[in-house]
Amino acid sequence: MIKKIEFDGFKYIDGGVCAAQGFKANGIQCGLAHAGAAVTNKKNDLAVIIADKECSAAAVYTSNKVKGAPVAVTKKNIADGKARGVVVNSVNANTCNADGPEKAQKMCELAAKEFGLEPTDFIVASTGVIGQPLPIEPIEKAMPELCKGVNYDGNAAAVEAIMTTDTMPKEVAVEFEIGCKKCVMGGMLKGSGMIHPNMATTLSFITTDIAIAPEYLQRALSDVVKKTLNMVSVDGDQSTNDMCCVMANGMAENAVIDSENDDFDRFENALYVIMMNLARMMARDGEGATKLIECVCAGADDIKTAQIVAKSVITSSLFKAAIFGEDANWGRILCAVGYADAEFDINRVDVDLASEAGRIAVCRNGAGVPFSEDEAKKILMEEEITVLVTIGDGEYSAAAWGCDLTYDYVKINGDYRS
Amino acid sequence: MIKKIEFDGFKYIDGGVCAAQGFKANGIQCGLAHAGAAVTNKKNDLAVIIADKECSAAAVYTSNKVKGAPVAVTKKNIADGKARGVVVNSVNANTCNADGPEKAQKMCELAAKEFGLEPTDFIVASTGVIGQPLPIEPIEKAMPELCKGVNYDGNAAAVEAIMTTDTMPKEVAVEFEIGCKKCVMGGMLKGSGMIHPNMATTLSFITTDIAIAPEYLQRALSDVVKKTLNMVSVDGDQSTNDMCCVMANGMAENAVIDSENDDFDRFENALYVIMMNLARMMARDGEGATKLIECVCAGADDIKTAQIVAKSVITSSLFKAAIFGEDANWGRILCAVGYADAEFDINRVDVDLASEAGRIAVCRNGAGVPFSEDEAKKILMEEEITVLVTIGDGEYSAAAWGCDLTYDYVKINGDYRS
Numbered sequence: 001m002i003k004k005i006e007f008d009g010f011k012y013i014d015g016g017v018c019a020a021q022g023f024k025a026n027g028i029q030c031g032l033a034h035a036g037a038a039v040t041n042k043k044n045d046l047a048v049i050i051a052d053k054e055c056s057a058a059a060v061y062t063s064n065k066v067k068g069a070p071v072a073v074t075k076k077n078i079a080d081g082k083a084r085g086v087v088v089n090s091v092n093a094n095t096c097n098a099d100g101p102e103k104a105q106k107m108c109e110l111a112a113k114e115f116g117l118e119p120t121d122f123i124v125a126s127t128g129v130i131g132q133p134l135p136i137e138p139i140e141k142a143m144p145e146l147c148k149g150v151n152y153d154g155n156a157a158a159v160e161a162i163m164t165t166d167t168m169p170k171e172v173a174v175e176f177e178i179g180c181k182k183c184v185m186g187g188m189l190k191g192s193g194m195i196h197p198n199m200a201t202t203l204s205f206i207t208t209d210i211a212i213a214p215e216y217l218q219r220a221l222s223d224v225v226k227k228t229l230n231m232v233s234v235d236g237d238q239s240t241n242d243m244c245c246v247m248a249n250g251m252a253e254n255a256v257i258d259s260e261n262d263d264f265d266r267f268e269n270a271l272y273v274i275m276m277n278l279a280r281m282m283a284r285d286g287e288g289a290t291k292l293i294e295c296v297c298a299g300a301d302d303i304k305t306a307q308i309v310a311k312s313v314i315t316s317s318l319f320k321a322a323i324f325g326e327d328a329n330w331g332r333i334l335c336a337v338g339y340a341d342a343e344f345d346i347n348r349v350d351v352d353l354a355s356e357a358g359r360i361a362v363c364r365n366g367a368g369v370p371f372s373e374d375e376a377k378k379i380l381m382e383e384e385i386t387v388l389v390t391i392g393d394g395e396y397s398a399a400a401w402g403c404d405l406t407y408d409y410v411k412i413n414g415d416y417r418s
Numbered sequence: 419m420i421k422k423i424e425f426d427g428f429k430y431i432d433g434g435v436c437a438a439q440g441f442k443a444n445g446i447q448c449g450l451a452h453a454g455a456a457v458t459n460k461k462n463d464l465a466v467i468i469a470d471k472e473c474s475a476a477a478v479y480t481s482n483k484v485k486g487a488p489v490a491v492t493k494k495n496i497a498d499g500k501a502r503g504v505v506v507n508s509v510n511a512n513t514c515n516a517d518g519p520e521k522a523q524k525m526c527e528l529a530a531k532e533f534g535l536e537p538t539d540f541i542v543a544s545t546g547v548i549g550q551p552l553p554i555e556p557i558e559k560a561m562p563e564l565c566k567g568v569n570y571d572g573n574a575a576a577v578e579a580i581m582t583t584d585t586m587p588k589e590v591a592v593e594f595e596i597g598c599k600k601c602v603m604g605g606m607l608k609g610s611g612m613i614h615p616n617m618a619t620t621l622s623f624i625t626t627d628i629a630i631a632p633e634y635l636q637r638a639l640s641d642v643v644k645k646t647l648n649m650v651s652v653d654g655d656q657s658t659n660d661m662c663c664v665m666a667n668g669m670a671e672n673a674v675i676d677s678e679n680d681d682f683d684r685f686e687n688a689l690y691v692i693m694m695n696l697a698r699m700m701a702r703d704g705e706g707a708t709k710l711i712e713c714v715c716a717g718a719d720d721i722k723t724a725q726i727v728a729k730s731v732i733t734s735s736l737f738k739a740a741i742f743g744e745d746a747n748w749g750r751i752l753c754a755v756g757y758a759d760a761e762f763d764i765n766r767v768d769v770d771l772a773s774e775a776g777r778i779a780v781c782r783n784g785a786g787v788p789f790s791e792d793e794a795k796k797i798l799m800e801e802e803i804t805v806l807v808t809i810g811d812g813e814y815s816a817a818a819w820g821c822d823l824t825y826d827y828v829k830i831n832g833d834y835r836s
Contacts, residue, residue: 065764066756066784096752098785130749131786238757240749317735318831325832331548331658334514338484339656346483366484367516368549407825413736414743 002284002292002384009176010273016155016171019186020209022052022251025154027161030142032091032128032135046142047161048111049205050085050150055247057083057123058218060225068093068241069100070124073108077120081214083247084121086205087111090164090190094126094134095240103134110140114147123245125203127164127190130240155188162190162203165412170281174273178266181254183210185270189278192234192285202282204229204244206274210267211250212257219260220268221246228275231307231400233315234286246271283314283401284384288408292384293323298397299390305342306391306398312340313387314402323385324404328353328376330362337389350390355382420702420710420802427594428691434573434589437604438627440470440669443572445579448560450509450546450553464560465579466529467623468503468568473665474629475501475541476636478643480660486511487518488542489661491526495538499632501665502539504623505529508582508608512544512552513658521552528558532565541663543621545582545608548658573606580608580621583830588699592691596681599672601628603688607696609652609703620700622647622662624692628685629668630675637678638686639664646693649725649818651733652704664689701732701819702802706826710802711741716815717808723760724809724816730758731805732820741803742822746771746794748780755807768808773800 004012018025027044057078061071077083087107094100104126108119126134149157159169173186187206212220225244250256257263284292295313300306313319316336322329333351351363357378360371379385422430436443445462475496479489495501505525512518522544526537544552567575577587591604605624630638643662668674675681702710713731718724731737734754740747751769769781775796778789797803 064753064756065758066752093749096749096781096785129747130753131781238753240753240756317827321828321831324828327832329547331511331514334484335482335548335656335658338482338658340483344483363514363549367514405828405831407828409735410739410742410823410825410828413739413823414745 002280004172004277007273010174010270011176013173013175015173016159016186016188017049017205017207018152018155019173020184020207022209022249023049023207024150024152025049025158026146026150027157028142028146030138032089032138043163044157044161045091046089046139046146047158048085048087048146048150049158049207050115051247051249053249053251055083055249056081056212056214056217057245057247058214058221059123059243059245060221062239062242064238064240066096066240068095068126069097070094070104070126071241071243072101073104074123074125074243077108077122083123084117085111085115086123086125086245088125088162088203089139090162091128092126092132092134093128093130093241096131097133099133103136106136107139110143111147114143125241125243127162127203127241159188162188164190165287166190166192167285170278170285172274172277174270176270178210178254178263181252183252183254184208185210185274187274187278189282191282192287202229202239202242204278206246208246208248209250209252210248210257211252211254212248212267216257216264217246217248220264220271224268224271224275228272228279231311231398232279232283233311233402234283279401283403286403287412288406289403290406291323291404293387293402293404294384294399295387295389296397296399297389297391299392299394300344300396301392301394303396303398305344306396307400308342309337309340309389309391310398310400312336313389314400317405320402320405323380324406326377326380328362328373328380330368333387333389334363334366344391348392352388353379354386354388355379355384357382420698422590422695425691428592428688429594431591431593431602433591434577434604434606435467435623435625436570436573437591438602438625440627440667441467441625442568442570443467443576444564444568445572445575446560446564446567448556450507450556461581462575462579463509464507464557464564465576466503466505466564466568467576467625468533469665469667471667471669473501473667474499474632474635475663475665476632476639477541477661477663478639480657482656482658484514484658486513486544486659487515488512488522488544489659490519491522492541492543492661495526495540501541502535503529503533504541504543504663506543506580506621507557508580509546510544510550510552511546511548511659514549515551517551521554524554525557528561529565532561543659543661545580545621545659577606580606582608583705584609584703586703588696588703590692590695592688594688596628596672596684599670601670601672602626603628603692605692605696607700609700620647620657620660622696624664626664626666627668627670628666628675629670629672630666630685634675634682635664635666638682638689642686642689642693646690646697649729649816650697650701651729651820652701697819701821704821705830706824707821708824709741709822711805711820711822712802712817713805713807714815714817715807715809717810717812718762718814719810719812721814721816723762724814725818726760727755727758727807727809728816728818730754731807732818735823738820738823741798742824744795744798746780746791746798748786751805751807752781752784762809766810770806771797772804772806773797773802775800
């Protein structure tokens with residue numbers, strides 16, 4: 001597992017989406033494996049999360065023109081800023097099928113019936129293969145057992161159900177205070193291919209017991225996603241089903257956050273801690289990855305420039321392959337900095353490579369500087385690599401996260417479907 | 419070797435950059451292999467092309483902010499629209515080195531001295547590793563022998579000298595008529611990584627005996643590069659040293675082309691035939707590639723939309739890996755169509771897969787249609803695969819060329835440098 005980054009005032013705890021009070025979850029194997037699928041393992045493929053009381057809800061979605069059917073249904077259902085639960089499946093993305101919308105709707109109806117709620121109380125999501133009709137029968141059959149089994153420790157069963165090519169579950173939770181009230185926020189996320197977000201990325205569900213008005217929940221999510229999930233790239237492909245949802249049930253009994261006050265800032269910080277950790281986990285577990293690569297671009301005149309440069313580096317296939325080979329081929333870093341679509345002086349660019357094994361300068365003012373290949377090799381042998389790119393003396397910086405490009409990426413994607 | 423596409427009135431001939439009358443070339447191994455390099459094979463690494471008389475000259479260059487030192491020197495040297503020769507090395511890109519410009523200049527001086535010409539008569543180019551000082555001594559030592567050896571059959575020795583990770587030389591030539599005069603045009607090109615052009619791509623040199631004014635030569639080149647080399651992507655990385663140059667010596671004795679008349683159109687067609695064939699060769703020989711992928715986007719309301727969509731498909735890592743696996747995972751095609759940055763109705767998109775083994779429909783109006791997996795497999799087992807994407811009933815279409823993503827791409831780039 002990768003390191004969690006420590007932040008003052010935030011304590012990491014267990015429990016994922018069930019860490020905050022008043023959230024139950026469950027996952028089950030309903031049997032969605034498609035004809036001839038490689039995905040025949042015995043993992044869960046259907047999950048629910050349910051809140052003890054009505055939540056403020058907010059979400060961000062893929063900006064791909066091709067959208068999974070669940071995206072439209074979820075948008076409609078949380079248009080009022082409210083939700084009670086999530087129903088989600090893996091294996092099949094329910095995308096590019098004529099009957100997709102009615103099946104996404106049906107998933108909400110099936111869950112609602114079990115909890116005595118309305119279908120519009122549910123967020124619905126799917127992930128998996130595109131363009132194969134979703135078999136609704138296994139979902140219908142499994143729903144009663146799935147919903148009966150929800151419990152306050154159900155996060156592990158639920159997170160397993162959203163995994164596709166993920167090699168490890170991704171969840172995180174923190175405890176902190178807002179206005180002297182103990183608050184908790186937790187989340188889960190699935191990777192690990194078709195990851196190159198623009199609006200949001202992948203499937204991610206976050207729960208908290210904080211009291212916050214829907215408008216401010218949406219504002220915080222839209223802000224934080226830009227600095228976290230949107231700064232990850234695994235393969236440059238933006239999914240059709242990306243969705244990140246937050247539900248806040250208010251049970252922490254803090255004063256409801258309904259303006260951009262200190263509590264709002266605190267809330268945003270908590271969301272950043274959760275989503276930044278999930279972003280790092282997603283990058284580290286990118287398909288076939290053996291290393292987490294973080295690129296920090298500093299010295300920019302504005303945040304956008306820093307983000308574009310950092311993301312250009314971690315998106316470069318050539319650079320990613322070099323990192324897999326533990327080769328300090330910094331020319332490829334500078335090349336990716338150079339074709340980034342942003343304005344800055346390439347002759348002022350400095351590049352350093354760093355990891356737990358040390359830090360070395362490889363480029364100053366756009367030109368190479370002598371360095372020890374042995375030292376570079378030692379740095380690149382670590383599992384978490386940082387590339388530091390300074391492009392001037394501006395005050396803005398941004399981080400982006402990616403992974404190395406390996407044989408296994410090709411293997412996984414050469415025969416994912418059949 | 420991949421198929422050459424036949425065009426009425428154009429006959430493929432041998433000879434590459436020496437096919438047109440009045441062009442000599444040569445290549446030599448001067449020994450540029452860098453310390454600890456994998457590139458220790460005995461291939462040529464330094465070439466010249468020299469024209470019997472002064473040529474009209476035009477070029478397009480990389481738009482990467484990081485530019486190889488030779489780019490600036492060449493720009494200056496052909497600012498007058500004239501050139502006599504080309505001097506080019508592989509192994510070392512002469513990029514991101516403080517002494518790069520003076521060494522690029524020195525290469526021109528060394529060649530000029532041998533032919534009794536001015537340094538400004540030369541186009542200079544380099545390709546290879548970025549950020550390692552170019553050793554000028556081997557070049558200086560080899561130049562007399564290289565230049566003494568130029569001859570009218572020297573194209574094979576020259577094209578070998580520009581190869582890096584290329585597995586095969588890339589050259590093509592055609593014979594045709596302009597105004598009842600027999601004309602010839604030929605070209606050579608190097609691939610095969612860091613290929614994702616914007617302005618131009620890779621190194622490519624084209625020679626012709628046609629008489630054309632520099633202004634119109636530049637105009638034709640700038641037009642045709644957009645439809646050919648700029649429509650190729652191997653790995654999404656845009657090189658720092660990309661350059662495509664054309665030299666026209668006028669020895670065909672056609673009426674000088676100095677307006678956009680029929681002869682100009684004919685000239686553009688010839689340039690298209692040469693550059694389109696070179697583009698296909700470059701894609702097919704992409705690093706690690708086993709297949710050529712052509713994506714044709716039709717039915718667009720404008721050419722730009724067609725180009726953006728076609729290029730988005732052949733750039734998708736997930737799609738490229740699926741083609742390597744001969745997996746008809748058309749959802750990934752539609753996904754890449756969907757995130758293309760262009761305006762069209764995704765619900766009208768049709769997708770077909772084709773090759774010499776046949777053609778099948780896999781998607782109609784944005785949704786999957788049943789197809790035979792066996793038939794799809796047969797189609798995808800071929801070496802040249804075409805993806806046809808129709809996005810409406812507009813009259814514009816565009817083609818883009820790429821290759822599959824394979825284990826060998828990772829292998830080649832995991833330890834290219836050391």
